[in-house]
Each structure stands twice: as C-alpha cells, then as structure tokens.
Amino acid sequence: RDQIQTAGSSTVLPYATIVAEAFGENFKFPTPVVESGGSGAGRKKLCEGVGENTIDIANSSSRITQADIDTCKSNGVNEIMEVRFGYDGIVFASEIKGPEFAFTPADIYGALASNVAKDGKIVPNTAKTWKDVKAGFPTQNILMFIPGTKHGTREVFDTKVIEAGCKASGAYDLFKAASKGADDKAKEKDAVSACNDLRKDGASVEIDGDYTETLARIAANKDGIGVFGLSFYQNNTDKLRVATVNGITPSVETVAKGEYPVSRPLYFYVKKAHIGVVPGLQEYIDFFVSDDIAGPNGPLAQYGLVPDPELAKTQEMVKNDVAMGPLK
Amino acid sequence: MSIGILTLIVIALAAGGFLLGRQIAVGKVAGDIRKLHSLPGYYGQTVFLFTAVPALLLMLGWLLVQPLLIHERVGAMIAPEDIASGSSASLVMSDVRRIADGLALIEAQGAAIPADAGTVREALGRVGVALGTDVKPSVYAAAKAYGAMSATGGKAMSVAVLVLALAGFGFAIARIRPAFRARNVSETFVRALLIGASSVAILTTLGIVLSLVFETVHFFKVYPFADFFFSLTWNPKFGGGSDLGIWPLIWGTLYISLIALLVAVPVGIFSAIYLAEYASKKVRAVVKPLLEVLAGIPTIVYGLFALITVGPALRDWFAQPLGLGSSSSSVMTAGVVMGIMLIPFVSSLSDDIVNAVPQSLRDGSYGIGATQSETIRQVILPAALPGIVGAVLLAASRAIGETMIVVMGAGAAAKMSLNPFDAMTTVTVKIVSQLTGDTEFNSPETLVAFALGLTLFVFTLGLNILALFIVRKYREQYE
Amino acid sequence: MNDMRLMERVVDDTRIKISAKDVQVWYGDSHAIKDVNIDILDKTVTAFIGPSGCGKSTFLRTLNRMNDTIPICRVEGEILLDGENIYDRKVDPVQLRARVGMVFQKPNPFPKSIYDNVAYGPRIHGLTRNKAELDEVVESALKKAALWKEVKDRLTAPGTGLSGGQQQRLCIARAVATSPEVLLMDEPCSALDPIATAQVEELIDELRENFSVVIVTHSMQQAARVSQKTAFFHMGNLVEYGDTTQIFTKPSDPRTESYITGRIG
Amino acid sequence: MNDMRLMERVVDDTRIKISAKDVQVWYGDSHAIKDVNIDILDKTVTAFIGPSGCGKSTFLRTLNRMNDTIPICRVEGEILLDGENIYDRKVDPVQLRARVGMVFQKPNPFPKSIYDNVAYGPRIHGLTRNKAELDEVVESALKKAALWKEVKDRLTAPGTGLSGGQQQRLCIARAVATSPEVLLMDEPCSALDPIATAQVEELIDELRENFSVVIVTHSMQQAARVSQKTAFFHMGNLVEYGDTTQIFTKPSDPRTESYITGRIG
Amino acid sequence: MTAEATNIPAPKRRSLYQLDARTRRRNASETRFRAYGVAAIAFGMIALAVLLWSILGQGLSAFTQTRIAMDVTLDAAVLDKSGKRDPVELAKATTLAYGKILDQALVKQATDKGLMPEGLSAKDAAGILSKEAPAQLRRMVLDNPALIGTTVQIEALANGRIDGLLKGRVTMESAKLDSNVSPAQLVLAQNLKDAGLLAKSFNFDFITAPDASEVRPEAAGLGVAILGSLYMMMIVLVLALPIGVAASIYLEEFAAKNWFTDLIEVNIANLAAVPSIVYGILGLAVFINFAGMPQSSPLVGGLVLTLMTLPTIIIATRASLKAVPPSIKDAALGIGASKTQTVFHHVLPLAMPGIMTGTIIGMAHALGETAPLLLIGMVAFVRDYPAAPPEGFLDPAAALPVQVYNFTRRADPAFLERASGAIIVLLVFLALMNVAAILLRRKFERRW
Ligand SMILES: Nc1ncnc2c1ncn2[C@@H]1O[C@H](COP(=O)(O)OP(=O)(O)OP(=O)(O)O)[C@@H](O)[C@H]1O
Numbered sequence A: 001r002d003q004i005q006t007a008g009s010s011t012v013l014p015y016a017t018i019v020a021e022a023f024g025e026n027f028k029f030p031t032p033v034v035e036s037g038g039s040g041a042g043r044k045k046l047c048e049g050v051g052e053n054t055i056d057i058a059n060s061s062s063r064i065t066q067a068d069i070d071t072c073k074s075n076g077v078n079e080i081m082e083v084r085f086g087y088d089g090i091v092f093a094s095e096i097k098g099p100e101f102a103f104t105p106a107d108i109y110g111a112l113a114s115n116v117a118k119d120g121k122i123v124p125n126t127a128k129t130w131k132d133v134k135a136g137f138p139t140q141n142i143l144m145f146i147p148g149t150k151h152g153t154r155e156v157f158d159t160k161v162i163e164a165g166c167k168a169s170g171a172y173d174l175f176k177a178a179s180k181g182a183d184d185k186a187k188e189k190d191a192v193s194a195c196n197d198l199r200k201d202g203a204s205v206e207i208d209g210d211y212t213e214t215l216a217r218i219a220a221n222k223d224g225i226g227v228f229g230l231s232f233y234q235n236n237t238d239k240l241r242v243a244t245v246n247g248i249t250p251s252v253e254t255v256a257k258g259e260y261p262v263s264r265p266l267y268f269y270v271k272k273a274h275i276g277v278v279p280g281l282q283e284y285i286d287f288f289v290s291d292d293i294a295g296p297n298g299p300l301a302q303y304g305l306v307p308d309p310e311l312a313k314t315q316e317m318v319k320n321d322v323a324m325g326p327l328k
Numbered sequence B: 001m002s003i004g005i006l007t008l009i010v011i012a013l014a015a016g017g018f019l020l021g022r023q024i025a026v027g028k029v030a031g032d033i034r035k036l037h038s039l040p041g042y043y044g045q046t047v048f049l050f051t052a053v054p055a056l057l058l059m060l061g062w063l064l065v066q067p068l069l070i071h072e073r074v075g076a077m078i079a080p081e082d083i084a085s086g087s088s089a090s091l092v093m094s095d096v097r098r099i100a101d102g103l104a105l106i107e108a109q110g111a112a113i114p115a116d117a118g119t120v121r122e123a124l125g126r127v128g129v130a131l132g133t134d135v136k137p138s139v140y141a142a143a144k145a146y147g148a149m150s151a152t153g154g155k156a157m158s159v160a161v162l163v164l165a166l167a168g169f170g171f172a173i174a175r176i177r178p179a180f181r182a183r184n185v186s187e188t189f190v191r192a193l194l195i196g197a198s199s200v201a202i203l204t205t206l207g208i209v210l211s212l213v214f215e216t217v218h219f220f221k222v223y224p225f226a227d228f229f230f231s232l233t234w235n236p237k238f239g240g241g242s243d244l245g246i247w248p249l250i251w252g253t254l255y256i257s258l259i260a261l262l263v264a265v266p267v268g269i270f271s272a273i274y275l276a277e278y279a280s281k282k283v284r285a286v287v288k289p290l291l292e293v294l295a296g297i298p299t300i301v302y303g304l305f306a307l308i309t310v311g312p313a314l315r316d317w318f319a320q321p322l323g324l325g326s327s328s329s330s331v332m333t334a335g336v337v338m339g340i341m342l343i344p345f346v347s348s349l350s351d352d353i354v355n356a357v358p359q360s361l362r363d364g365s366y367g368i369g370a371t372q373s374e375t376i377r378q379v380i381l382p383a384a385l386p387g388i389v390g391a392v393l394l395a396a397s398r399a400i401g402e403t404m405i406v407v408m409g410a411g412a413a414a415k416m417s418l419n420p421f422d423a424m425t426t427v428t429v430k431i432v433s434q435l436t437g438d439t440e441f442n443s444p445e446t447l448v449a450f451a452l453g454l455t456l457f458v459f460t461l462g463l464n465i466l467a468l469f470i471v472r473k474y475r476e477q478y479e
Numbered sequence C, D: 001m002n003d004m005r006l007m008e009r010v011v012d013d014t015r016i017k018i019s020a021k022d023v024q025v026w027y028g029d030s031h032a033i034k035d036v037n038i039d040i041l042d043k044t045v046t047a048f049i050g051p052s053g054c055g056k057s058t059f060l061r062t063l064n065r066m067n068d069t070i071p072i073c074r075v076e077g078e079i080l081l082d083g084e085n086i087y088d089r090k091v092d093p094v095q096l097r098a099r100v101g102m103v104f105q106k107p108n109p110f111p112k113s114i115y116d117n118v119a120y121g122p123r124i125h126g127l128t129r130n131k132a133e134l135d136e137v138v139e140s141a142l143k144k145a146a147l148w149k150e151v152k153d154r155l156t157a158p159g160t161g162l163s164g165g166q167q168q169r170l171c172i173a174r175a176v177a178t179s180p181e182v183l184l185m186d187e188p189c190s191a192l193d194p195i196a197t198a199q200v201e202e203l204i205d206e207l208r209e210n211f212s213v214v215i216v217t218h219s220m221q222q223a224a225r226v227s228q229k230t231a232f233f234h235m236g237n238l239v240e241y242g243d244t245t246q247i248f249t250k251p252s253d254p255r256t257e258s259y260i261t262g263r264i265g
Numbered sequence E: 001m002t003a004e005a006t007n008i009p010a011p012k013r014r015s016l017y018q019l020d021a022r023t024r025r026r027n028a029s030e031t032r033f034r035a036y037g038v039a040a041i042a043f044g045m046i047a048l049a050v051l052l053w054s055i056l057g058q059g060l061s062a063f064t065q066t067r068i069a070m071d072v073t074l075d076a077a078v079l080d081k082s083g084k085r086d087p088v089e090l091a092k093a094t095t096l097a098y099g100k101i102l103d104q105a106l107v108k109q110a111t112d113k114g115l116m117p118e119g120l121s122a123k124d125a126a127g128i129l130s131k132e133a134p135a136q137l138r139r140m141v142l143d144n145p146a147l148i149g150t151t152v153q154i155e156a157l158a159n160g161r162i163d164g165l166l167k168g169r170v171t172m173e174s175a176k177l178d179s180n181v182s183p184a185q186l187v188l189a190q191n192l193k194d195a196g197l198l199a200k201s202f203n204f205d206f207i208t209a210p211d212a213s214e215v216r217p218e219a220a221g222l223g224v225a226i227l228g229s230l231y232m233m234m235i236v237l238v239l240a241l242p243i244g245v246a247a248s249i250y251l252e253e254f255a256a257k258n259w260f261t262d263l264i265e266v267n268i269a270n271l272a273a274v275p276s277i278v279y280g281i282l283g284l285a286v287f288i289n290f291a292g293m294p295q296s297s298p299l300v301g302g303l304v305l306t307l308m309t310l311p312t313i314i315i316a317t318r319a320s321l322k323a324v325p326p327s328i329k330d331a332a333l334g335i336g337a338s339k340t341q342t343v344f345h346h347v348l349p350l351a352m353p354g355i356m357t358g359t360i361i362g363m364a365h366a367l368g369e370t371a372p373l374l375l376i377g378m379v380a381f382v383r384d385y386p387a388a389p390p391e392g393f394l395d396p397a398a399a400l401p402v403q404v405y406n407f408t409r410r411a412d413p414a415f416l417e418r419a420s421g422a423i424i425v426l427l428v429f430l431a432l433m434n435v436a437a438i439l440l441r442r443k444f445e446r447r448w
C-alpha cells in the first residue's frame, strides 16, 4: 500500500479532503484516501490492528473513549496520537425569507422538551407555535430538525443546548427534586435524562442524513428550523437565516473567542506504529496542523473551521510524535 | 514469469489440448466418428480440463502458501530489537516487501542495486517507491533475501505448474480411446461446477450469519435480551441508557413495504400483462427497457424525489385535509416512491413469465369465447403464478432492504402508529445509521446494528418459508 | 367394427348456417387457403378431409376467427354466419366464438382442476344461475364427452394430470359446456381409443340435432360414419364438396378419388 | 381401403430384445401399471392397445426410462434390454435412450428450424462425419417420415410453424434420424392423414427389418396392419399378449374380446 | 334422432352485429382491464419522465464549465529559485506560489482592459478563480519546465459561484447574502464575459478528472469513480452471471427435489431480502479481515456486489427455467440427449430472456448501490486513478453511486448539479451495459 488511508467522521471529512487534496498536489506522495462512515466506524477500523490492511488515521468529531482505547490495546494498537485541529460551531438556521430568531438555550428547551417547567411545576409541553414558548417570538409553528442520535452533533446539542436550557429554565431542579434516586448522583442522572426527553409529536424531527437533507427539508417546510455546522451554513448564507444564541451571531471569530456557546472540538487519531512505515504519513500530519492549513488564514478556516488557539502546541506534539496518555 | 503469462500459457496449452484431443479421437477411428463413444469435442474437453484445472488449482494454492512460508523464513532474519516499540512484525514485513519490490523495479530498469542500507531509501525514491523511514541493515538483508526467495519460489512455481499441466495433458491424451466415456467425464465435471456455484449461496448465508452472530452475542452481553425483543420503544441515546426495542422498527418495515408493494404489484403486474398480451412488439421493445430504467436510477434520486416533491404534496393534499397530521415525511411518501422503484422488478420478471405461457392455452380459452382479459385473469395468470410470486417476493425483498428512500421519505424516527401519514423508519435504516454513526463502537447503540441484522434475517426467512408454502399450495403446472 | 353404426343418412336440406365466399388465407407470404367457397348447413355434420398440411385446420380457424391470434395470418373474402359477415368490423369475436366453439388438434387443458376446466365456459358466459346448475352442466358435458365415469371421483384434480385421450375428451367437454351453435372440432378423436371415439361420435350425432358441427378428420371411416357433408381440401383448395355418400362413392374430381383410394398425399 | 396392405404375417421366432419382469409403476399413490411381464422381440413390430388411460403411454415410457423425468413416478421390477437391466445403477439413461428412441403422443418439435430439429440427434450422437453426410441423414429421415416433399424448400423455417400432422412427422423424422435399435412410438399416426399414415406404416415395416418397433395405437386396423405382436392393456394390467392375428381373431381373455368388439372402454 | 329432438325450438338467434347485454358488460370489463394496463404503464412512464426530467434539468449543466482565458507570465524568479530546472527543485514551488502568479495575472489583465469594477480589491478579484487553477498550472509547468520564464495563454477554471452565475444558479440578489461571493465579483465576471474572456465550454474534465475537495466543486470529476464502477461491474458480470445461472440450473434441473433444495430455495429468496449493508459487513469480515484483501479496492467491492446480485439473478433464472415446457425437455431426452445437453441446447436458450432480465435488474442494482461499499472503504475521497486491470483491481477507487452520494452531502450548492450530472453518467453507463442484454433478450424471445 502506498497511500495513506483515513476514515471516520463525516464532519471532519470536508477538512480532511481539503488537506488531502493539497497534500497530494504539493508532495510526491499519493493523495491520501479519505473515507467517511462515522466517527465510531473510523475508530473501530483504527483499532482493528496494525498492518497494511488497516487504516492509519481515524477522523473523529468526538473524543475517543476508554472503551475504544481498550479495544485498540487488545488488538495490538498500543500507541495512538490524538490531534485536535480545530473546532466546529453548531448553528440554528431557518429559511432565508422567514423571521429572525434570537434564541437562548432555554427557548429551545421550552419548544422541544416533553415536559417543561411552568410556574414552578413540571407540566407537559403544549406549545404549538414559537409565540407559545416566549412572547415576542413569531406565531410560527414549532418544527425543528435536529441531528439524529447517530450524529456526534446530537451529543453537543443535548448537552450545550437542551441541558443548558433545562437548567436555565429551572426545570432541571424540579426534575431533580422529583427524582426518586437514592443519592445525589442518581438524582442528577435522572434529572439529565428527564431533560433530554424530547417531544415525539412532530415538533422535533430527527435527521439521520446530512446537513443537505436538513436544508432540503427546510426548503420543503418553510416553518422548519435546522441545526447545521458552521461551515455548512457559511456555504449557504444565501439560503439560510442564522439565529443568534444568547445574542451572539455565530462566526469563526465568535466561536474562536468562546463567545458563541455551541461548539465542539474536532480530532484525528493517528496510529503511531504506522508512522515511518506508511510513506508520507508523518509529512501528512505535519502538513495538516501547519499554520498554512489549519491556521486562522488557512483554507480550513476559510471553509468554516474554527482554528484551535493552541495550534502551536499541537504542532509541537505532532512533530515529536507524542502518543496520547490516559484519558483525563 | 508473471502469473498472468503463466495462466495464459496454461490456458493456451489446454486449448491446444482441446484441439489435439479432438483430432486424436477422430484419428483413432479414422474419421468415422460414429465409432466414438462421445462426440469428438468431448474428448477435447477432457484434455482441456485435465490440463488446465489441476495446474491452475496448484497455482492458486502455491500463491496462497508461498508468501506464508517466505514470511516465516524471512521474519526470522529480523532481529526483535529492530521492531520499533509499538510497531509489529507484520509492519516491518510490509516494509520488507516494499523494499523487495522496489529492488526488483530497480533491477528491471537496469540500475545498480544499492550496496548498503543507508542509500536504499533514496534509490527507491528515484524509481517512485516511497519509504516511511530509513532502512535498517537487517531489514535490508531481509528484503534481499525476500526478493531472492520470491524469485526462486516464482520460478519453482512456474516449473511445477507447467509440469502439472503437461502431465495432465499427457494423461488425458493417453486416455483417449474410442470407448472412453468422454462425455460422462466432462459432464460430471460440469455438474461439479454447477454444484460449486450453488454452494456459493450457502456459503454466503453462512458468512452472513457468522459475521453477524459474534457481535450480536456481544450486544446481548451489554443489553438485555428481553428489552430488545419485547420493548416497544426505540430511543437510542448517545451517552447510554437507550431503549432499543425492535418492534417499532419491524412495524415500520412491514408498513412501508406493504405500501410499496401495494403500489408496485398492481402497477407491475398490469404493465407486464399489457406488455406481454396487448402491446405490439414495437411498443414492448421500447417500454420494457424504459421501465427497467426505474430499477437503475440510484435510490438517492428517489429519496430526493420523496423529500422534495412527493412528501410535501401528500402532506398538502391528503394528510392535512384529512386531519392526519402535518408531517411531510411519512410511511406513505416512502412507500409510494419505493413502489415506483419496484415496478420493474414485478413488471419485467412477470412479463417474461407471462410471455412463456404456451399459446395453446390462450387458444383453448379464446376458442370457447373468452375475452382476452378473461383469458388472462383465469388462465394465464394462474399458469404464471409461481413466477409472478417470485417476482413479487423479489420486490418485497428490495423494499425491506432499502435505506435511502426511507431515510428521506419516511424519516428516522421509530414509531408504532397506524396513521400512514406519520413518520416511521425501518430496520434497515437503523442498521445503516447505527453502524455509520459517531457513537462509540463497543456501545450497545452501535452493536445493536448486528442484532437488528440477524433478527431481520430470521424474520424474512420466516416470511419466505410462509411464501413457499403458499406458492406450493397454488402452484399449477401447465402442459 | 367399422360399420357397427352405419345407418341411413337423411341430409335434410336445412338452412345454410355458415357461408364462405372467396376466402383466401395467407401466412405472411404463403398462400394457405385459396379461393374457398362453401356453404355449411345447419343441423348437419360436415367433415373436412384432405392430406396433412392442406389447410383444413387453417380454414377451420377462420370460421370462428381463431386465426386472429396468429399475427402473420391474413384473411380475405367473406364468411357469413346466419347471413352476417363475421369479419365485419362491428362483430365482436368473443360473441362469435361463444356461438362457434372449437376443439383443438392438440389437447390443451387449462392448468386448473377438471371441474374448473369444464365450468370455465359457462362461467364466463353466465350460462348458469347457481352452483347447482353449474354442477349439472359440468356433469352433463363430461358425460357427453364420455369422461364422467373416469373423473367423477377426482373433479378437483388438475386437468393436466390426465392421459392424452382423457385430456382431449376434457377439451371436448369444455367446448360442449358452453352449448355453441356451431362446434368446430379439429381431429377430436385422434387421441382416443375406439370406445371413446364411438362415444364422441355419438355425441356429435346428438349435437347435430340442434347445432351444426364441423369436424376435421383423417379417418375416412369416421367421416363416412358421422358426417352428412364432406369437403375435400387439397393444397389450400377446396376440391370437392358434397354429400358424404356421393364423395365416398362417386367423387367427381380425380384428385378426390386418388386421395380416397390412397394415391395422393 | 382398410386392408389394402394386408399381407401374410410371418412371426419369426426372433431374439428377445426387451424383457419386462414384474413391472409396477406408481404415480405417487396411484398404481398405474400392475405386474406387467412381457417379452418384446427384435425385428418385430409390437402394438400396445387398450382403452384410454389404461397405462399404455406409461408403460412405453418405462421402456426407455423417460419416466425418470416425472418426479412422482416410481418403477419397480426389471426391464432387460438385450439381457441388461436398464434400471441398473450403472446404466446411463442417455445411452439407453440413444438406443431406444421415442416419439411422443403430442408432437413436440424444438423451437428451432426444421433442419436443426432433425439434425439434432445425429449431431449429439456424432453419427455423421461432415455436413454433406448430415444433410443426407436429414433428407433421408424426412423422406422416411414422408415429410420431405412438403418441407424441402423451407428447411430453415421453424418447426413450430408446421401443421399438426407435419409436426408429428417431423418428430418421427427426428427420432428416426438417430437410428435407434428400438423405436417407441406413442400414437404416431393419430394426427396424420391416411396417405401419411400409410407412409409411416411403411416406414415402420421397413424399420422392422433391422430394429424393434413398439407402437401405441388406438386404431385396431392399424395394429392389425403393422404389428406382428399385440399387447392388450386394461386398467394397468397386461391382459393379453400374443400374435396379432391370434389376438384379433381368437382372444383368449373375455376383456380383450369385449374391447375389440367395442364393448368396454 | 327422435321426433321430440327435432321439435326443440332452435335457440333464439342473436345478430352478431348487435352486442347482447352480457357481451357488452364483458367488453366493458375488457376495456377496463386494458385501461388498467395502459394506466399502469402510463404511471410508470410518467414517474420515469419526471425523474429523468429532474435529473437532466439539474445535471446537464455539469457538462459545461466556466473558464477564464488569460495570459500568465511564469516568473522564473518565483518558480525556479535555483534556476536549474531540476524537477526536484521545481516541485518545491507549491500551489501557493502558482496561485499568486495567477492572481496577479488576472488582476493585471482586468485592470489593463479596464474591466475592474470599482471598489473591488485585488484579493477579491482574484477570488473568481478556482482554487484548482494553480494546481493545473503547476502540473502544466512540471510536465514542461521549458515554459518557465515565458508567457502562456491558459484557460483557468472559474470559481463555482461564478460558474453558477452563468448557469443561473447565482444572481446579484443571492450574492448579496452569500458570504462566498460578492456582487462586485459578479460584475467583474460579467465584464470579463462581455469582453469574451470568460465563457462556458464543454467540461470534459467532469468525465475524466478525479474528485475534488469541498472548496473546488468546479474541478470535481468522475474519472476515478467511472473506472471504479467499470472494474466492479466487470467483476460482477464475470462472476455473478455464470455463477447465478449455474446455480439456478443445478437447483432447477439437476438437484433432487427434497427438503434440502427447498431450504436452499428459501435461503436464496431470503438472501435477496438481506439489506445490502449486511453484505458490506460480510465483505469486511471475509474479504478484508480474513482474506487480507486491500481496503477500498474494486476487487472487494466487486465481490461484495456479486454476492448481493446473485440472489436476484438466481431467482429470475429459476423462474424462467421453470417456465420452459416439459415437452421440450422430453423431446430432447427422448432422442438420447443427456440432461446437460438438454439443458444447454434447449432449456437455456428458451430461458434466456428471463435470465437477461434478471441480469439487467441485478446489475442495475449493483451499479447503483452505495451502502455495502460504506464498510469496505469505497465511500471515500480518492484522487489517484487505479491502474489498469488486473493490478488496478487492488488499487483504491471510488464508484459512481458513491460519488453521487458524496456530492449530495457537500455543503457547496454547486455540488448538487454535479450529483445530478453523475447520475446522468451512471444512467448512460447502465444503458450501455444493458443494450447488449436487451438485444440478446429480443433475439431469444419467442412463444412456443
Ligand atoms: N402459424 C403458421 N405459420 C406459418 N405457416 C403455417 C402456420 N400454421 C400452418 N401453416 C402452414 O399452412 C399450411 C396449412 O396448415 P394447416 O394447419 O391448416 O394444415 P392441416 O390441413 O390442418 O394439416 P394437418 O392435418 O396436418 O393438421 C401448412 O403448409 C402449414 O405449414
């Protein structure tokens, strides 16, 4: 095998292809093959073992878990390099001709949760239009396209929007109080689980496909509000109207500064045993995290990647091939 | 000698053997082939088979075994300390292989083989073989040994294969006698081939079951069996604590497939009947392949069609006026669109079957004053029933296995409802999405895909057995 | 045994049932029937005889437009049934065939039960009002075709599982069950044993009381036994047509004579 | 015309060609042939007669193992061809059928050209050395089957486009072309006109000089004309077997007599 | 012939010209039945027309592409600092350097000809060029180092948004909202177009070029995918058709009919119902992990698709083998043809139309399937062409449906047109594949 093989997250895929293409163009090595298929599948392939018919790099939109590291170990993949190369912002956007929205997590929680807090009590959610959720919102039917449970984005959505909104609206405390859990931990767990219980009456629609599907659904349903990646939105600003969260308009800058709340890190994991064996692997990862590529003015940022403020540290780490330690 | 050329030589030899065998057979009876047990061609065939088959089998076996042997011997040459920590012997071996191939390339270009390990990387780089790191001396030595052994092995293989081919050739030629039952020999061989082909289906099944069963067992270790089979909710969550009951998915699968078949079967059968019985030859020659295009359009196109056109239309024209909800993705959308895709499965196959019903049956019916449609309904369709059922089963199978149309047409939410305008989803969709998602691999959320696959396999097996019984009951043989 | 049922023939000068005028049939370019003029009488059995391939079946098929099913077959001329041209555009071949039934040369039972085979015609033509009547029709048709005894215990068995002769009788029963006005039979007895043949011949004789029967046969004896009129075909031409006794005793055309005495074929 | 070729019969006491011993045939549960014992002689024409459905075709098919193709059919007993049991496991039915040819009750030409229909047997058995020889074989087979004149100009036309009788003669030609040692014919003349029948009968007579011929027929006259031996079947039993003249003149079994005189069926 | 018999009144004569009520009813039902047939076909045809119309409407534009004609001076000082024209040294000049040269050339040309709209910065003006253009120029120079120092005339690819302007996808209004293009850039493009320097031309690269990344929709092509699909279909055809037909012949004609063959029959029907992704799981386990075949290779893809197609071919073939009348088999057996000869000489030719249909449908399925390829690494971004077969069977490749799938998932709307274009190519591919089968089918089709 002459070319580098990578697999994994479809969120990372566009960045990885941009890098692979530039790498193939400017180096004497063949263009790496970039597979998609999900972070989980990518990490599974990475952990299948070392050798020519296993991949070299797994792209991931979420951090590797201890279980995956254990699987890797049991298959002889002992050393993995963890490279965080930037952040992905997650935005809410609706049809361009529709009204503007300025959300807080509590608004979205109030619209989508099965049970909401009202006057200090937990009541079933009956809101039909956004106006029912909060005065000042338009009388537009609530219809939100949220990522399906297969997507890593869903996890971010759940924790940073729904749970945050749950806490902000006071529902979390009510849930916790109502929980029959034995200790505080169990109660918290119950409360989180209750927060994450979303309506099943069609107000929230899970999307197992990609952002293009969400976009098409919004085109078919003008009332719909979708969850998108920042880069996807940036390529479709003429079709989508983005909503602010906590008053902040999402952009590469606001996410990088930490003002916009909904974002997540993006990673790739390198099988260290393959460095020095698969031609060009070292060059590729160096190239990936170089300032020319992943820096604030590089093509990735142009495309919508939020650059990692600690990129220099990462570059250093990649250069020295430092394998990751135990998970913190 | 490259494998391609060796194969060609063996086949050429076998082809020559065919001609020679035939010649000899004819010669033995002085051209009077009536005295031969079998047709001369069969004598040729036996020579062909005896020459080609054992030799090619040997080659195949050799190619599988030789690398293992060389691997073992060369592997011993690499000192354990040369294997970097975290790396493995197999990775070093792949480097050895790459270097050996590069050296062969250098040799082929007439350049000098680098003398010591230090310059190897550069030299190989010049012929376009990239290496990850500099080469250690022991690795270089191993690579050279590897090259030498492969070369010898290759030569030995060529010789062995050719000798075997010639031996088979000679043996078969020597066996040619007028009384030699050449036809039976070659037919036995053909039959063995046919059996071999049928066993592919069995092996595939075995492979599928085996590749699903381990992970399924794994799944049931982390997720309770009863919850999977008896829970009525499907609600996977990222961080664990998911409900993974299969029933909503099974229900969605059945519902969507049923609607798809309700569209595809009548349309398909009526199309088939029209094409086979009414349409002129010209119309048929045009329409049939056109309908088959429907089966060739990628399902993503249907998916988009469902999402953008059919879904909103059904919502605006049916669901909302009827008060059945306002979801644009629905079982109905996916079913109708999938039905369109399945039309050719029913129509083309049924058309062939209907066309094969003997004319005399039609004559018999017309002769006592039946109209064409009566003839079709009461004589031709019953006669063609087993074939048509086969076509319908095939369509049903595709409906069960379809992903893209369901995702875009019916959505991804698992639900058990009778309302055809509700969004639902199928087992297959969930297999795909759980398998390609971002969830951790060893979590029940991902492993459930295997359990779903296996359950679906058993479930459809049951449906097929049922179908077989029904067909058996109504089968009617003509002539 | 040939003449065991020889009897006096009275050819009543009945009405003309079918009248063919200048009929020509082509299969593609080959001219299979040339200029045939014939008047087939009501309540009469007419036999078509002639060497194999002379066009008997072809002409028979034109009489109820069964040739419509052969794409390359083309018919010219007029065929009048009760004075009405059956090739007229207004004529519905289905209605025609209900009145002019047909039994084919090769037995072709449907892949259905014996009962359903026979009940098929009455059902589609709506000849019976209820199951009991249908049962009766089926039974009487099977009896007429001399098959009842053999199959009465297995009416639900498939018709295709019968022996060759049984199949042929089943087809006869099927045709008779619709009670057509004219029954065309293409060698109905060729697969039958003498007993069954005698029964079918009896049936033909019976049918003649109400209907017109046209029968193609290779057996001169059979023609002599059952028919009142005989037509002799040769190479697509109707050579001679007349009373059976006359044709068999003093044929006017030399070709007829040589055929009957076994010299041309 | 019945007796136009009646001639003296000399039944030479020739070798036994096929010998059936205690043959039983079942279709599923129904016992179609019961305990048949018969010796069929070489260079002899044997006729099987009997009412429709009595098992003639069934028994005929057991003689060259054509019943192997009917899954529910089961045979017991021994059938010896030249002393060798054809149901032995060592016997290749293909080779057997090349030696024991068969013409079926319903004509079944291949959907190929007339020429290819006839040439098929010689081709697969390698009976000819070259095209010219093959042409010759085809021509002579078609001539023997009395079809040559009618089809010599359209040898490349499909065999399925022929008339019923022509199809049947084509099937005879196809069987004759492989020159089998025994020829089994299931009602070969049922679709034929008298001339063609006479020609086929002549052919049968000719074949007898070298081969053994078994013929199923419903025509007593034909049996009398062509056969030297006759076997009478009734409800699956071989009731009587003997010289044709004896069977037709002084049958020893009452059932034979009643059949011949037309009383049972 | 008794006296009463003759007295039975003749049945009432009906005129043939007048239809009786029942016949009229039956004819009406006949007409209805026929109408259902016509309606069914019309339904299928309309669905096909709508689908094809939308595919063609969206995809045909992928076959043209906007290019900008310009003169570029290849500055030796920038591109070859060593001045020795040494390929290794030359390769050190990256696309960034070439990009700068191109940008300057474009701005210079626009300014010289007075086409620069006011208020458009040089950087933004250069933004109308594709990011692929520098790569193309670099390739051109590396292939022919003699060009360095000269001025060459090239047709550089324009950016996807500019391409969209010419194809009607992008308008001034949309550009106002679009963060990737500004109205001023569109004005520049319009000016260049009016000056005859910017035009649409046939996009041969769409068929031959490899895929491109998200930021270069204008450069994305199907070359690798077409090769990959071609290789896989070769494997599928060579394996699935013979194995499928052979298996059907065995099961239908040779195997004894007992519970075991029933089991196999049910099993094959069931294999057809196995979701295609499960075949991917199988392929991953057997061909890649067990047999050690390479990831992403057409060989593994072809094998997986073969297994997936087999049941379809077997079911169709068996159905048509069953439909061959037994009398034909009897005829052949009766003159001493062996079972094998009977099957191959008579039964198979008669079953051919059905076999062809099964093959067409099975291959169409295999050609359009993505899901099983997901797990064996073929749903991937591959830019290097696979080698010629047989070695190429082991090189990584994509496939046409994969390309469609990938294109539809990308953010830039320009990829939507490319996805439909890829579908058109796929359908043409399918049509070419089927022509032979359809002709064969027509040749073998006959009634008996
Ligand atoms: N479907 C057909 N296509 C072409 N030619 C045909 C067709 N059917 C019959 N023929 C030809 O038309 C002529 C007359 O055939 P027809 O079937 O009428 O003969 P026939 O008198 O019934 O003979 P037989 O007694 O053998 O049944 C023959 O030469 C025959 O080959």
Ligand SMILES: Nc1ncnc2c1ncn2[C@@H]1O[C@H](COP(=O)(O)OP(=O)(O)OP(=O)(O)O)[C@@H](O)[C@H]1O
Binding pocket: C161, C162, C163, C164, C165, C166, C191, C193, D027, D032, D051, D052, D053, D054, D055, D056, D057, D058, D059, D070, D105
């Ligand atoms: N394939 C079959 N399956 C079941 N029963 C059969 C089958 N073929 C024949 N039979 C039965 O076996 C018996 C003998 O049939 P066979 O065909 O041998 O009669 P036959 O003497 O040839 O009659 P015919 O003169 O009418 O052709 C009949 O009762 C028939 O119904």
Ligand SMILES: [Mg+2]
Binding pocket: C056, C057, C058, C105, C186, D163, D164, D165
């Ligand atoms: Mg005829």
Ligand SMILES: [Mg+2]
Binding pocket: C163, C164, C165, D056, D057, D058, D105, D186
């Ligand atoms: Mg019989």
